[in-house]
Amino acid sequence: MKTEDTAAATPIRVRIAPSPTGDPHVGTAYIGLINFLYARQRGGKFVLRIEDTDRARFVATSEQMIFDALHWLGLTWDEGPDVGGPYGPYRQSERTEIYREHVEILLSNGTAYRSFETAEELEALRQRQIASKLPPRYDGAHRDLTQAQIDAYLSEGRPYVVRMKVPAGSTTFRDELRGDITFEHSNVDDQVLMKSDGFPTYHLANVVDDHLMRITDVIRAEEWISSTPKHVLLYQAFGWQFPRFWHMPLLRNLDKSKISKRKNPVSLVYYRQAGFLPEAVINFLGLMGGGMPSPTPVEVVNGAKETEIFSLDEMIQRFEVPNIRLGGPVFDLTKLRWLNSEYLRALTPDAFFTALRDTILSDQYLREVSTLIQTRIETLGQFGDLTAFLFQDNVLPPPEVWVPKKRTPEETLLFAADQLALLETTKWTTQCIDAALRQLSMSIEEAFIASIQNESTQKSYRSAIQFFIQNVMEIHGSNLSINDEHIKQMQTALRNWGHSESTVASYSSAIEGLRKYKAEKPSWSIKENFMLLRAILSGSTMSPPLLESMVVFGKARTLDRLRRFLETQKKLATGKR
RNA sequence: GGCGUUAUGGUGUAACUGGUUAACACGUCGCCCUCUCAAGGCGAAGAGUCCGGGUUCGAGCCCCGGUAACGCUACCA
Numbered sequence: 001m002k003t004e005d006t007a008a009a010t011p012i013r014v015r016i017a018p019s020p021t022g023d024p025h026v027g028t029a030y031i032g033l034i035n036f037l038y039a040r041q042r043g044g045k046f047v048l049r050i051e052d053t054d055r056a057r058f059v060a061t062s063e064q065m066i067f068d069a070l071h072w073l074g075l076t077w078d079e080g081p082d083v084g085g086p087y088g089p090y091r092q093s094e095r096t097e098i099y100r101e102h103v104e105i106l107l108s109n110g111t112a113y114r115s116f117e118t119a120e121e122l123e124a125l126r127q128r129q130i131a132s133k134l135p136p137r138y139d140g141a142h143r144d145l146t147q148a149q150i151d152a153y154l155s156e157g158r159p160y161v162v163r164m165k166v167p168a169g170s171t172t173f174r175d176e177l178r179g180d181i182t183f184e185h186s187n188v189d190d191q192v193l194m195k196s197d198g199f200p201t202y203h204l205a206n207v208v209d210d211h212l213m214r215i216t217d218v219i220r221a222e223e224w225i226s227s228t229p230k231h232v233l234l235y236q237a238f239g240w241q242f243p244r245f246w247h248m249p250l251l252r253n254l255d256k257s258k259i260s261k262r263k264n265p266v267s268l269v270y271y272r273q274a275g276f277l278p279e280a281v282i283n284f285l286g287l288m289g290g291g292m293p294s295p296t297p298v299e300v301v302n303g304a305k306e307t308e309i310f311s312l313d314e315m316i317q318r319f320e321v322p323n324i325r326l327g328g329p330v331f332d333l334t335k336l337r338w339l340n341s342e343y344l345r346a347l348t349p350d351a352f353f354t355a356l357r358d359t360i361l362s363d364q365y366l367r368e369v370s371t372l373i374q375t376r377i378e379t380l381g382q383f384g385d386l387t388a389f390l391f392q393d394n395v396l397p398p399p400e401v402w403v404p405k406k407r408t409p410e411e412t413l414l415f416a417a418d419q420l421a422l423l424e425t426t427k428w429t430t431q432c433i434d435a436a437l438r439q440l441s442m443s444i445e446e447a448f449i450a451s452i453q454n455e456s457t458q459k460s461y462r463s464a465i466q467f468f469i470q471n472v473m474e475i476h477g478s479n480l481s482i483n484d485e486h487i488k489q490m491q492t493a494l495r496n497w498g499h500s501e502s503t504v505a506s507y508s509s510a511i512e513g514l515r516k517y518k519a520e521k522p523s524w525s526i527k528e529n530f531m532l533l534r535a536i537l538s539g540s541t542m543s544p545p546l547l548e549s550m551v552v553f554g555k556a557r558t559l560d561r562l563r564r565f566l567e568t569q570k571k572l573a574t575g576k577r
Numbered sequence: 578g579g580c581g582u583u584a585u586g587g588u589g590u591a592a593c594u595g596g597u598u599a600a601c602a603c604g605u606c607g608c609c610c611u612c613u614c615a616a617g618g619c620g621a622a623g624a625g626u627c628c629g630g631g632u633u634c635g636a637g638c639c640c641c642g643g644u645a646a647c648g649c650u651a652c653c654a
Contacts, residue, residue: 256647
């Protein structure tokens with residue numbers, strides 16, 4: 001069911017609320033575009049709010065990058081942290097007092113309660129529920145604590161979170177694009193509203209801010225549908241009127257999963273650096289999920305392309321809500337490239353030259369590249385020979401370049417995938433990349449221990465491995481591969497030392513784990529590590545300094561090159577079979 | 578597993594709201610143009626609309642039942 005609002009008495013106010021947790025995301029631009037179009041078309045306001053309540057994932061440089069990326073695309077907001085506005089502050093970290101007050105309201109009217117469990121206790125609960133095939137959910141243990149108990153915990157100084165008290169019953173809300181959606185409350189968790197660090201969770205901050213900022217239409221991604229009842233319940237708990245909800249379909253990878261950096265360049269920084277024009281990117285995003293008018297016969301006669309190529313202004317004029325399609329559109333780079341080529345060709349020669357000079361051949365980039373090779377150049381004419389890979393979109397080294405001696409292509413690719421995963425989370429400076437790569441090359445035992453998530457397991461594994469090395473490896477010499485015999489020897493040794501059977505069992509499983517890990521992840525020296533990366537990045541075993549090159553080339557493009565390398569090799573491998 | 582959403586060629590969209598042979602664009606392939614490669618021009622293959630029922634003279638559009646994919650299931654957003 002598609003509905004138009006009838007009484008447009010109050011002016012439209014919409015918002016996007018990105019989290020500064022890394023590079024600006026295409027999904028943010030996509031949802032931003034839809035909000036922007038809707039607001040502009042109806043003379044409403046478009047608000048930018050920064051949702052920085054997650055201090056664990058916070059990235060300091062991220063906020064500015066989000067501003068830059070959205071500006072680059074031509075999306076402008078009427079209110080936001082940088083431009084201000086009547087309903088600020090627009091940064092959630094600056095609104096903690098507001099949330100605290102609102103939590104008090106909920107606490108005193110009985111729609112929320114304090115919960116004193118530790119994260120570990122909750123994790124244990126979850127594990128138990130999963131083990132017994134129950135849906136993992138908070139069991140409500142502290143839902144009805146007596147005032148005396150609460151006071152006791154409080155005076156102990158026990159940290160607590162505030163959870164919402166979901167009543168019995170069900171909630172139905174209207175999604176403007178799909179119609180009514182109903183959720184039974186038995187499927188709605190007592191969501192944490194305020195974390196023990198005093199910061200609100202998304203759910204609370206979102207509802208409070210949307211209300212205080214007079215948001216009339218919440219246009220966001222489909223992934224939020226399941227938490228919308230929580231939001232509706234919150235509006236009710238406060239006694240507020242709630243906004244209209246619109247849930248846009250999620251952008252997808254080629255395999256239809258939610259778009260992700262493992263399978264697609266997802267950072268707007270990448271598109272900028274790789275030389276996509278903002279007009280093309282925003283046009284392409286506008287094509288995703290419909291919203292644009294269907295081609296009329298006249299337009300088809302005049303050339304069908306005209307029906308797919310839109311400027312931002314044209315999109316504002318022609319965007320139509322009923323044209324929105326609900327199936328998750330695949331973000332198809334191939335078509336984006338074609339669109340971009342159309343825009344590029346349409347440029348005047350002068351504008352084209354300027355575009356080149358401003359991006360791929362900017363003075364700043366040339367300067368950075370030139371510092372990389374000054375000491376290893378004989379004539380200026382060699383510049384291109386030394387730096388070509390920093391100007392190419394595609395570099396595909398042959399196997400003799402990227403497969404190290406004494407390694408198989410398979411294990412090399414496995415390791416390269418590890419490198420990619422690691423670099424994705426690494427801060428992009430030479431020091432940080434260096435440290436990360438060295439971490440990857442540390443001893444196999446340490447790497448194994450580091451791969452264990454649980455801290456106490458980590459501890460017990462560490463002592464198990466220590467024991468094993470001292471009591472079994474000493475007997476057999478250092479570089480042994482673990483076999484059943486070794487494990488038996490260790491068990492005997494443990495029993496001789498009078499250790500309990502449970503220790504024996506846990507040590508054994510630790511060593512089993514190590515053995516498996518060793519088989520899966522042969523250790524790579526730092527030298528091999530660097531060389532592999534060099535080969536993939538530059539297409540050659542000779543290049544300017546690796547780390548500096550990576551920094552100059554940029555995180556987004558470097559990761560994309562790695563990703564494309566892995567993808568291509570995968571395709572080649574399956575093609576051969 | 579539970580809950581929710583979605584479903585038209587490989588991909589993005591269209592089909593006057595039930596009406597001939599399911600359209601356009603990207604991609605793929607072929608031909609023309611051309612010193613090459615693009616661009617451009619011409620053409621081709623590729624879906625019978627997730628499946629099964631039903632309503633109807635008539636269903637991609639309506640109804641019922643399945644299936645699959647995706648999302649959520651955190652002191653992340």
